[in-house]
Amino acid sequence: MSTSANSADNPWPVRTVNTKIADWIHKLGQIWVEGQVTQISRRPGTRTSFLTLRDPAADISVSVTCSPDLLARSEVPITDGAHVVMLGRPSFYTGRGTLSLRVTDIRPIGIGQLLLRIERLRQLLAAEGLFDPRLKRPLPFLPRTIGLISGRASAAQRDVVSVASARWSSVRFDIRDAPVQGPTAVPRILTHLADLDAHPDVDVIIIARGGGSVEDLLPFSDEALLRAVSACTTPVVSAIGHEPDNPLLDFIADLRAATPTDAAKRVVPDVAAELAGIAAMRHRSAHALRNWVHREERVLAGLRARPVLADPLSMIDRHADQVERLRADARRDIRRLVDAEERRTEHLAARLGSLGPAQTLARGYAVVQRVDTDPAQILTSVDEVTDGAALRVRVADGSVHTVVSGVERSPQHHHDGTETEQKNPGPNNPEEDQ
Numbered sequence: 001m002s003t004s005a006n007s008a009d010n011p012w013p014v015r016t017v018n019t020k021i022a023d024w025i026h027k028l029g030q031i032w033v034e035g036q037v038t039q040i041s042r043r044p045g046t047r048t049s050f051l052t053l054r055d056p057a058a059d060i061s062v063s064v065t066c067s068p069d070l071l072a073r074s075e076v077p078i079t080d081g082a083h084v085v086m087l088g089r090p091s092f093y094t095g096r097g098t099l100s101l102r103v104t105d106i107r108p109i110g111i112g113q114l115l116l117r118i119e120r121l122r123q124l125l126a127a128e129g130l131f132d133p134r135l136k137r138p139l140p141f142l143p144r145t146i147g148l149i150s151g152r153a154s155a156a157q158r159d160v161v162s163v164a165s166a167r168w169s170s171v172r173f174d175i176r177d178a179p180v181q182g183p184t185a186v187p188r189i190l191t192h193l194a195d196l197d198a199h200p201d202v203d204v205i206i207i208a209r210g211g212g213s214v215e216d217l218l219p220f221s222d223e224a225l226l227r228a229v230s231a232c233t234t235p236v237v238s239a240i241g242h243e244p245d246n247p248l249l250d251f252i253a254d255l256r257a258a259t260p261t262d263a264a265k266r267v268v269p270d271v272a273a274e275l276a277g278i279a280a281m282r283h284r285s286a287h288a289l290r291n292w293v294h295r296e297e298r299v300l301a302g303l304r305a306r307p308v309l310a311d312p313l314s315m316i317d318r319h320a321d322q323v324e325r326l327r328a329d330a331r332r333d334i335r336r337l338v339d340a341e342e343r344r345t346e347h348l349a350a351r352l353g354s355l356g357p358a359q360t361l362a363r364g365y366a367v368v369q370r371v372d373t374d375p376a377q378i379l380t381s382v383d384e385v386t387d388g389a390a391l392r393v394r395v396a397d398g399s400v401h402t403v404v405s406g407v408e409r410s411p412q413h414h415h416d417g418t419e420t421e422q423k424n425p426g427p428n429n430p431e432e433d434q
Contacts, residue, residue, distance in 0.1 A: 147196035
C-alpha cells in the first residue's frame with residue numbers, strides 16, 4: 001500500500017481506498033445492533049443465510065449474514081418484521097465494496113421476548129397433554145343457556161348475541177362483563193369462568209374478544225387461565241381476535257372460533273337451516289315411500305298378470321280332468337281285477353267241489369261210520385268191525401243206520417294190506433263198498 005500523501009497528483013487507487021475502509025471497520029470488533037429483520041433469504045445447501053436489518057425510525061438498513069443453524073436454533077422463529085438485537089462483527093468486502101454484519105447471536109426484544117415466553121408456556125402445556133384432542137368436550141346441539149365472557153358493550157359481545165339470536169330466537173345468554181386486557185383481566189375472567197362452570201343451566205361458555213396486538217391478547221395466554229379452562233366441566237369456546245391471532249387459549253379450549261361471529265354460528269344452530277333440513281328429509285322420505293309403493297304395485301301387477309293368477313280355476317280344471325281320468329282307470333283296473341278273481345274263485349270252487357265228498361257220494365259211493373264207539377270213526381277196513389257193530393251209512397241224499405251181521409272180505413284185497421280201486425258199475429252195483 002502506498003504511504004505517500006494523497007493529492008490530486010497522487011490519488012489512491014480504489015483498492016487502497018477499500019483496504020483502508022476495511023481496516024477502519026474491522027477495528028470496531030463485535031458490536032450489538034438493534035433493528036427490524038426484513039428480507040430473510042435461506043438458501044438450501046449453503047452455509048450462509050442473508051438478512052436485512054433496518055432501522056424502524058429511519059430508512060436505513062444493513063446487510064446481515066449468519067449461519068442457517070443460528071436461525072433454526074432460535075426459540076422464537078425469526079420472521080420478517082421481528083424486532084431483535086444481534087451480536088456481530090462488521091465486515092467490509094474490498095472486492096465489491098460492500099458492508100455487511102456477520103452475526104453470531106440473535107435475541108428477540110420487546111414483542112419477541114413476549115413471544116418467547118408464550119412459546120415456552122405452549123411447549124410446557126403441550127408436554128403435559130393439555131392440548132390433546134381426546135380431551136376436547138363436544139358442544140351440545142341446542143344449549144339451554146350460553147355463558148358469555150366479554151368486554152362491556154364490546155363489538156364482540158354484540159356480534160355473538162345478535163348472530164345467535166338471529167339463528168335461534170329462543171336462545172338465552174348469561175353475560176359476564178370483564179376487562180379483556182390489562183392486569184385485572186385474568187382475575188375477573190377466572191371468577192366469571194368458575195361461576196358459569198358451576199351454573200347448572202349453562203351448557204357452553206364463550207370467551208370473546210376482538211382483535212388486538214400481541215400485548216393486548218396476553219391475558220388469553222396466561223397460564224392460570226389456561227389451566228382453569230382445562231379443568232372446566234362445561235365446554236369452552238375461544239373466540240379471541242381474528243383469524244391470524246392465536247393466543248394459547250385457542251389450543252386449550254374445546255373449540256376455537258375464528259371470530260366472535262363464527263363462535264355464535266358454531267354454538268347455536270340456524271333454525272331456518274334446521275327447518276329446511278327437516279323439510280328436505282320429509283320430502284326425501286315421502287318420495288322414497290312413494291317410490292317403494294309404486295315398485296310394490298308393479299310387483300303385484302306382475303304377479304296378477306301371470307296365468308296362474310289371471311285364471312286360477314284353469315289349473316284346478318286341468319287337474320280335475322286328470323283326476324277323473326285316473327279315477328276311471330283305477331275303476332276299470334279294479335273291475336278287471338275283481339272279475340279275474342271271481343273267475344278264479346269259481347274255478348277253484350269247481351275244483352273243490354269235484355274233489356269234495358259230496359260229489360263222490362253223488363257218484364254212488366258211501367261213507368260208513370261206526371257209531372257205537374266214542375267218538376264215531378270212519379271205517380276203512382272190514383277188520384275194524386265185528387258182528388253186531390252199529391253203523392251209519394251216509395249216501396248222497398241221507399244216512400242209513402244198520403247193524404253188522406257178517407263180514408265178507410273182498411277178493412281184490414292184497415296180502416300187503418293194500419286195496420285196488422274198483423270202478424262203480426252204477427248206482428245199483430251189488431258190489432258197492434259198504
